[in-house]
Amino acid sequence: MSDDLNFLSASARLGxxxxxxxxxxxxxxxxxxxxxxxxxxxxxxxxxxxxADLLRRNGREELGHANRIKRAIxxxxxxxxxxxxxxxxxxxxxLPETISVDLLPxxxxxxxxxxxGYQKWADNEPDADVARLLRLNGREEVKHGERVxxxxxLMKAGAADGDQRGHGGRLGI
Numbered sequence: 001m002s003d004d005l006n007f008l009s010a011s012a013r014l015g016x017x018x019x020x021x022x023x024x025x026x027x028x029x030x031x032x033x034x035x036x037x038x039x040x041x042x043x044x045x046x047x048x049x050x051x052a053d054l055l056r057r058n059g060r061e062e063l064g065h066a067n068r069i070k071r072a073i074x075x076x077x078x079x080x081x082x083x084x085x086x087x088x089x090x091x092x093x094x095l096p097e098t099i100s101v102d103l104l105p106x107x108x109x110x111x112x113x114x115x116x117g118y119q120k121w122a123d124n125e126p127d128a129d130v131a132r133l134l135r136l137n138g139r140e141e142v143k144h145g146e147r148v149x150x151x152x153x154l155m156k157a158g159a160a161d162g163d164q165r166g167h168g169g170r171l172g173i
Contacts, residue, residue, distance in 0.1 A: 007034055007093040015117055019124040022076055026087045029069040034091040035062030045099040048158050051151035058144045065140065068133045075130050101155040104148055111145035
């Protein structure tokens with residue numbers, strides 16, 4: 001794994017993978033662990049408490065995805081698996097100091113793309129148990145996109161109401 005990787009470049013690298021091998025799964029584990037930080041950073045910067053709660057929920061579930069990937073790796077290697085070394089390092093996440101509601105549709109698309117990737121990997125996975133874990137993660141990515149869509153609606157409603165006391169939405173980056 002390269003030290004020049006960040007959250008977006010790791011995602012792009014995995015998007016090009018047709019079938020997951022153990023090194024790719026370790027990168028995916030790392031990406032999913034970093035997903036918690038991604039969502040918490042978004043939540044901290046959007047200026048809407050209700051929308052932030054939805055994003056933090058996604059972040060907690062990203063750790064669940066990582067744990068499924070850890071189980072999938074154990075199945076692949078045929079033994080208990082504990083990540084170590086660079087696999088435990090979180091990926092850097094570059095986001096603006098203020099998150100605009102206009103940025104969030106990109107997050108929704110990222111989640112939909114994540115589902116497509118998981119389904120593709122499951123389709124190409126010879127082990128049925130690993131494929132099942134991948135499909136579960138993919139279905140949850142769709143739920144994450146739905147939550148981000150809810151967050152967008154909350155931010156737009158808050159901005160329309162003009163309530164900027166922690167419940168409004170920031171409309172510009």
